[in-house]
Amino acid sequence: MNHSGVRDVEVVVIGAGQAGLAAAFHLRRAGWAPDRDFVVLDHSPRPGGAWQFRWPTLTYDKVHGMHALPGMELTGADPQRPSSEVIGGYFGRYEQTFGLRVHRPVSVAAVRTGAGGRLLVETSEGAYAPRALINATGTWDRPFWPRFPGQEVFAGRQLHSAQYEGPKDFRGARVVVVGGGTSAVQQLLEIAPVAAATTWVTRRPPVFREGPFGEEQGRAAVALVEQRVRQGLPPRSVVSVTGLPMTEAIRRARASGVLERLPLFARVTPSGVVWADGRTVEAEVILYATGFRAALDHLAPLRLREPGGGIRLDGTRALRDARVHLVGYGPSASTIGANRAGRTAVRDIRRLLDGAAQPARGEAELAGRLAS
Structure with a gap:
């Protein structure tokens, strides 16, 4: 801690979801010690990243594409347990196994330029x-x-999919679900059997993906997201360009009419929604499964954004400030992408800080064990 009460460290990691834990793993593997050379700050109350907030009826068998964290597989999970419990428990064991010493709950108010070429994380x-x-x-x-x-x-009631706690709250109601992503479909399929009626509304016609989604298709999807980031535009999610995976449950829902889609309505009325052509649907609940945006307000003092509203990256490094790396953003906003991004960020930071002291012998020995 310096004379002003500010603690000097080599690296701060903000967030302990998939991307943050992967980055912390690679920092430790490189020989840096938690709470001495780097700190991991997480505002959530428990391990699990965003997974800890998923609705309880989203069981682990319904999760698509959960990729293991580096160095430790997720094995033996009960497919009928809530994904929030399975993945939250896995993340917690991971933090303990590698001694990552995550600080929580800690809120980050702002990151700005500090003294002596350092950043200041408040x-x-x-x-x-x-x-x-x-x-x-x-x-x-x-x-x-x-x-x-x-x-x-x-x-009636309006809520976002982030507030969804399961189908019980929609029993007997007429429900309009807005959104064309995976969460919209999963929640609609849960609500439809208990609701009086459901209406599915999307901005664009949904695209359902048949067959396997291999490495080639994955690279193509990531490239589309990466193109926007290179242009300085806000990224779309990787899922938005992959389409919806066709499952047996989705096939049944399409056959029954649950997944018959309508275009966006023009306005909301006291009793429902209305389209420009005069069509109306009565509703007691409107559920907005309309996705999320990157949580980056705390970085605003660094002025990293381009005129298009996004942050341009070279790999994971912000082009406007080489000290700042974004992982789990844009093309790395998938579980496997987050793992790779964490490794890339640490590699580039080591190059940036190549004058840093070598790790002590004990830390070097631990790095060797982690690498093996």
């Missing part, structure tokens, strides 16, 4: 002055709410 547990930053804050804290005329006069 948090609820005090300030840190790192030489580099790995931001892994994801999107959960910024649910996107679309705006429609008349929303303020709707007499």
